[in-house]
Amino acid sequence: MSELKIVVCLKVVPKSEEVSVNPETNTLERGNARSEINAADMNALQLALDLKDTHGGSVTLVSMGPPFAERYLRLGMAMGADAGYLLSDRAFGGADTLPTSYVLAEGVRALQECDLVVCGEESSDGATGQVPAGIAEWLDLPQVTGVTTAQLLPKSRLIRARRELHGGYEVVEAPLPCLVSVRLGANEPRFIDFQRWDWALEEAPVTVWSAADLNLDESLVGLKGSATVVAGVAAAATAERRREFLSGTAEEKAEQLLERIKNWTRA
Amino acid sequence: MIDPRYGPQEAAGVWVHLEHEAGELASVSKEILGRARALADERQEPLTAVLMGSGVGGAALEAVSLGADEVLVAEHPLLDPYTTAPHAKVLDALVAERKPDILLLAASPDGRDLAGRLAVRLRTGLTADCTDLRINPENGLLVGEVTGFGQGILATIECPDHRPQMATVRPGVFQRPEPDASREGRVEKIAVELSEADRPVRVMRRSLKHGVDITQAERLVVAGRGVSGDLALLKRLARLLKAEIGGTRVAADAGWVGHDRMVGQTGSVTHPKLALVCGVSGAFQFTVGIQDAGTVIAINSDKDAPIFDVADVCVVDDVFQVLPRLIEYLESEKKKNGRSD
Numbered sequence: 016m017s018e019l020k021i022v023v024c025l026k027v028v029p030k031s032e033e034v035s036v037n038p039e040t041n042t043l044e045r046g047n048a049r050s051e052i053n054a055a056d057m058n059a060l061q062l063a064l065d066l067k068d069t070h071g072g073s074v075t076l077v078s079m080g081p082p083f084a085e086r087y088l089r090l091g092m093a094m095g096a097d098a099g100y101l102l103s104d105r106a107f108g109g110a111d112t113l114p115t116s117y118v119l120a121e122g123v124r125a126l127q128e129c130d131l132v133v134c135g136e137e138s139s140d141g142a143t144g145q146v147p148a149g150i151a152e153w154l155d156l157p158q159v160t161g162v163t164t165a166q167l168l169p170k171s172r173l174i175r176a177r178r179e180l181h182g183g184y185e186v187v188e189a190p191l192p193c194l195v196s197v198r199l200g201a202n203e204p205r206f207i208d209f210q211r212w213d214w215a216l217e218e219a220p221v222t223v224w225s226a227a228d229l230n231l232d233e234s235l236v237g238l239k240g241s242a243t244v245v246a247g248v249a250a251a252a253t254a255e256r257r258r259e260f261l262s263g264t265a266e267e268k269a270e271q272l273l274e275r276i277k278n279w280t281r282a
Numbered sequence: 283m284i285d286p287r288y289g290p291q292e293a294a295g296v297w298v299h300l301e302h303e304a305g306e307l308a309s310v311s312k313e314i315l316g317r318a319r320a321l322a323d324e325r326q327e328p329l330t331a332v333l334m335g336s337g338v339g340g341a342a343l344e345a346v347s348l349g350a351d352e353v354l355v356a357e358h359p360l361l362d363p364y365t366t367a368p369h370a371k372v373l374d375a376l377v378a379e380r381k382p383d384i385l386l387l388a389a390s391p392d393g394r395d396l397a398g399r400l401a402v403r404l405r406t407g408l409t410a411d412c413t414d415l416r417i418n419p420e421n422g423l424l425v426g427e428v429t430g431f432g433q434g435i436l437a438t439i440e441c442p443d444h445r446p447q448m449a450t451v452r453p454g455v456f457q458r459p460e461p462d463a464s465r466e467g468r469v470e471k472i473a474v475e476l477s478e479a480d481r482p483v484r485v486m487r488r489s490l491k492h493g494v495d496i497t498q499a500e501r502l503v504v505a506g507r508g509v510s511g512d513l514a515l516l517k518r519l520a521r522l523l524k525a526e527i528g529g530t531r532v533a534a535d536a537g538w539v540g541h542d543r544m545v546g547q548t549g550s551v552t553h554p555k556l557a558l559v560c561g562v563s564g565a566f567q568f569t570v571g572i573q574d575a576g577t578v579i580a581i582n583s584d585k586d587a588p589i590f591d592v593a594d595v596c597v598v599d600d601v602f603q604v605l606p607r608l609i610e611y612l613e614s615e616k617k618k619n620g621r622s623d
């Protein structure tokens with residue numbers, strides 16, 4: 016096999032615990048929320064970097080997002096990725112999974128050569144794992160979603176991956192080129208490599224591509240290209256809980272618990 | 283906009299894609315059938331179920347007893363076990379030919395895998411991981427309710443111009459309908475043409491225990507990181523309380539409990555009368571899984587843990603101090619009752 020080329024799709028997301036609903040306008044307030052690389056994408060990157068460590072080749076990061084996402088691509092390059100592409104354009108804003116997967120697929124296509132696309136299984140800010148399958152469809156690639164581990168069989172140009180299922184798992188083999196999505200928590204993302212830090216921050220190549228750079232029709236991207244609309248946003252009603260704190264020693268608390276459990280299970 | 287393959291004028295009918303393991307319907311598919319029946323009644327439209335695999339005849343009859351008016355059965359050796367490409371090919375062809383208005387799938391690993399692929403092939407919208415489905419009385423559109431925008435946020439999503447209106451449904455959110463053996467429905471065999479070239483991904487090995495269904499458990503004992511992998515303790519407690527064991531994502535990822543026992547956004551939404559939650563911090567992605575519980579008891583050594591905001595009884599203490607004693611009391615209680623019986 017010629018040099019292995021892996022693309023990792025990294026999404027920069029607001030820290031979910033810092034997003035809230037404005038009770039007056041019923042809109043999301045992400046204003047003050049800090050950002051991070053989507054947690055599952057860190058696992059995707061780790062899986063890709065492990066493959067690169069074993070087989071050589073390169074790892075390229077692709078992200079669709081606002082200009083500040085560049086910093087996070089540099090973080091990924093400090094971890095071990097070789098190049099970053101930021102797909103950034105006002106026209107990309109407000110996209111649901113249909114145009115998001117389209118733009119990312121066009122970004123990957125523009126890189127020309129790619130043996131393996133690695134995504135996270137799901138992003139923490141609302142969308143739930145539909146983008147990877149969408150990218151695979153636009154690019155007409157086989158897909159394996161929800162992967163926990165993967166090995167490459169370079170001679171036969173196959174990837175062997177384990178998928179978690181309800182109550183079990185399966186091991187599948189897919190031909191390259193293909194796309195895999197990696198489960199949140201599948202591995203321990205590595206630390207930043209300090210040897211790469213200065214390079215990543217200053218020299219590492221980050222290319223920014225707009226809709227025009229990718230030759231994309233603006234009516235197919237962003238809000239305009241979306242099929243779904245958010246009809247409403249609200250704070251979730253939470254069940255009123257009693258929040259009764261038991262007091263005393265551990266024994267006394269255990270006794271009080273026993274009394275309550277006895278009452279409930281009798282009722 | 284990205285042009286859909288067909289639009290609202292041509293579309294009619296409610297469809298459910300059914301998931302099964304070795305011909306046995308998945309519980310989430312039964313739950314979706316129940317809700318879809320209500321949606322179809324409201325729209326005065328037939329309910330169609332789609333079954334793909336091999337040896338699924340029994341499941342087709344079960345789907346009728348659970349509310350389907352019509353079951354489309356596509357059987358082929360290459361459809362078993364599930365892989366994306368052949369399933370997407372067959373379902374895409376069926377949808378393009380018959381143009382349903384609504385298409386519902388399970389938000390399970392395979393359901394999500396298929397739905398994401400199919401939505402793009404059909405150039406339509408997909409509302410993923412719904413916690414509720416209803417019809418908007420004003421415009422007749424399917425409304426999918428989703429959580430997961432972070433801290434306690436609910437959004438409702440519609441798909442106005444593209445068809446079918448697709449949604450995946452989270453396990454455990456809808457009630458399973460009672461089967462009615464006297465219901466009548468039509469089972470139609472679909473001719474399937476597939477070749478090896480249609481199945482690029484091969485399943486080499488598949489290991490499935492009968493997955494535990496925690497969504498229906500009456501009582502649940504939930505392990506979080508704070509139990510440090512000491513499941514022996516929790517299992518004893520669960521046995522005494524006749525409860526099922528559940529776990530947080532941390533507990534599942536660490537292998538302390540199976541992934542089928544995970545509670546929450548990625549795991550399952552549960553409905554126990556009693557949930558005893560041990561060493562769990564109470565992240566939003568977890569608490570959505572117990573919000574329908576009758577009573578929540580939380581044990582956590584950190585008095586500021588967010589789990590206490592969503593608990594009825596709050597025990598600020600070390601699980602290793604409280605649980606052994608609770609177990610001891612429950613055991614002696616049991617002995618006492620045993621003697622008096």
Ligand SMILES: Cc1cc2nc3c(=O)[nH]c(=O)nc-3n(C[C@H](O)[C@H](O)[C@H](O)COP(=O)(O)OP(=O)(O)OC[C@H]3O[C@@H](n4cnc5c(N)ncnc54)[C@H](O)[C@@H]3O)c2cc1C
Binds near residue numbers: 199563
């Ligand atoms: C997209 C996405 C989806 C997710 N889906 C899910 C999901 O479905 N389900 C899920 O659970 N999580 C999910 N998570 C993860 C979730 O955000 C939390 O990380 C997870 O729930 C934390 O698990 P935990 O409470 O066991 O661990 P921790 O958050 O580490 O909490 C452990 C708690 O134990 C307490 N503790 C420690 N020792 C003791 C002791 N001896 N006695 C008593 N208490 C003790 C600590 O005070 C702490 O509060 C998801 C995350 C993302 C990003």
Ligand SMILES: Nc1ncnc2c1ncn2[C@@H]1O[C@H](COP(=O)(O)O)[C@@H](O)[C@H]1O
Binds near residue numbers: 026077112119138147
């Ligand atoms: N804007 C984006 N930029 C890069 N990758 C993305 C983007 N959106 C989604 N992805 C990828 O798709 C995965 C699943 O996202 P989602 O379908 O939004 O849950 C993420 O973990 C990323 O790998």
